[in-house]
Amino acid sequence: MEPASLRDGCRPCLLFLPWKPCPGETLAHLQHETLEQTLGAVFTDGPLRLQAEACAALASAQTCLPRQLLPKALDAGKRSVLLRTMLLPVLGQRGAWLAAQNSDWAYAIGAATDALDMEAWDHGSLDQRKLLLRALRQQDPAKARERMSEAFATEGARERSGLMAELKTGLSLDDESLSRGCAAGQKQGSA
Secondary structure (H helix, E strand, O other), X not given: OOOHHHHOOOOOOHHHOOOOOOOOOOOEEOOOHHHXXXXXXXXXXXXXXXXXXXXXXXXXXXXXXXXXXXXXXXXXXXXXXXXXXXXXXXXXXXXXXXXXXXHHHHHHOOOOOOOOOHHHHHHOOHHHHHHHHHHHHHHOHHHHHHHHHHHHHHOOHHHHHHHHHHHHOOOOHHHHHHHHHHHHHHHHHHO
């Protein structure tokens, strides 16, 4: 027999499900109250460009966003694909952990991982793959080119275009044949 609470439309509370704890933060914390308030205003009412500049400044200082601003920042990244690239490096461990708790913020899952998770390449979203490719380009450009070549053979035009944008990280003459092959593939796809 079904419990009365389920018959009446109530659902069991999810608060009692086991949660993985948030890992310790690896980035520095912002230690200035006025700057925290300013960042709060930027992510509440500020234009996209100002939000991106704030993220760039935090990233250059190897500082994460204050934890109370993470939901606003993650929502801003949800609304703007352009902001995501700047936002991901300053989310820190807590931001990546929060993203894993909310499907609306799935673009940021894995943002704080230090190790390259190749499983994310095989099963992750386009944003996760781009993040992985960006990190891989910094560590091992040849392996990144290999991954991109494999992807271009099987991916659609949208995915190829998104991955192609990551070539700008560590661009070298070794990337010429890959970029020419991508350009040829794009011409064939549009014809």
